[in-house]
C-alpha cells in the first residue's frame with residue numbers, strides 16, 4: 001500500500017478547537033506545508049461545527065471520523081482507534097492538538113504511541129480542579145508533548161513548576177486572539193445587524209453555560225434566580241450550548257422571560273458580545289475574548305485557568321451562589337472598565353510563532 005505523505009496533522013473535534021485551529025491551518029498552508037486536517041466529529045451538529053467552518057472561512061477537514069455521541073470513555077476509545085487507523089495509512093512526522101477536550105487527549109496518545117512528534121497549542125493552563133475533565137486532559141497532554149505552546153506567562157510558570165523542561169516550552173501567545181483579530185472588523189461592524197436580526201436592543205447581558213459541574217438543578221436554579229433580579233432592566237440572551245438545552249429539557253426546568261437561542265456562528269456571537277453590558281459564562285475562551293474586547297465578564301465557576309483575564313481587569317470569578325451573583329452583577333454594572341488592554345503576545349501572530357518554532 002502506498003502511504004500518503006504530509007508535513008503535519010492537525011486534529012480538531014469541538015467548536016473551540018475549530019476556532020483555535022483556523023489560523024494555524026491557514027498559516028501552515030500559506031507556507032506550503034501539506035496539512036492532514038482531521039476532524040474527530042466530537043461536535044457534529046451544524047450550530048457547533050459546520051457553520052463555524054463557514055464563518056471562519058476554514059477549509060473542510062480531509063477526514064471526519066464521525067465519533068458517535070456517547071459517554072466520554074466510549075468516545076475516547078473510538079477516537080483512539082479511528083485516529084490510529086488514519087495515521088497508520090499516512091506518513092505524518094508531526095501532530096498538533098488544541099486545548100483540552102477528549103479529541104485533544106485521544107490524538108495526543110495516538111501520536112506518542114506511534115512515536116510521532118506532538119505539539120500542544122494552549123499548553124500550561126491550569127484550573128487546579130481535577131474534577132474537570134478538561135484539567136485532566138491538559139495535564140496528560142502536556143506531560144507527553146514535545147512542544148508546549150503557551151498563551152501567557154502564567155502558563156509557562158505552571159509547566160516549569162511541573163518540572164517540564166524549559167526547552168520544550170514556547171510562549172507563543174494566544175491563538176484565539178489570532179482568530180479574533182483576523183475577524184475583528186467584521187465582528188464590530190456586524191453588531192447592529194445581529195441585534196436587528198435577534199430583535200433585541202441594548203442594554204442586554206449574554207450568558208453561556210456548558211460545564212458539566214454547572215448543569216445540575218441546584219446550580220441552574222440558583223443562577224436563574226439571581227438573574228430574575230435583572231430581567232426588568234436588561235434583556236438576557238442565552239445562546240445555549242446543546243448540553244444546556246438538553247439538560248433543561250430532560251429535567252423539565254422552566255426559566256421564563258430569558259431569551260434562549262441556538263448557538264450562534266462565531267462572528268455573530270462575538271458581535272452580540274461586543275454590544276453587551278455584561279457577559280456571564282463558564283466558558284474558557286469567552287473569558288479571553290471579553291478581555292480582548294474589553295467587555296465586563298463574570299465567570300460562574302470557583303476558579304479559572306485563565307488568571308490573566310482577571311488581572312487585566314475585565315473578568316471576575318464569582319462562583320454560583322445566588323446572593324453573590326446578584327451583588328457582583330450590581331458591582332460590575334457600577335464599575336469602570338480598564339482604559340487599555342495589553343497582554344504580551346496577544347497580537348494575532350501566534351500562528352507565525354508556532355510555525356517558526358517548528359520549522
Ligand code: UDP
Nearest residue numbers: 016019239263264265266269283284285286
Ligand atoms: N461561541 C460561538 N457561538 C456561541 C457561543 C460561543 O461561536 O453561540 C464561541 C466563543 O466565541 C468561543 C468559543 O465558542 O470562541 C468557546 O467555546 P466553548 O464555550 O464551547 O468552549 P470553552 O471555551 O469553554 O472551551
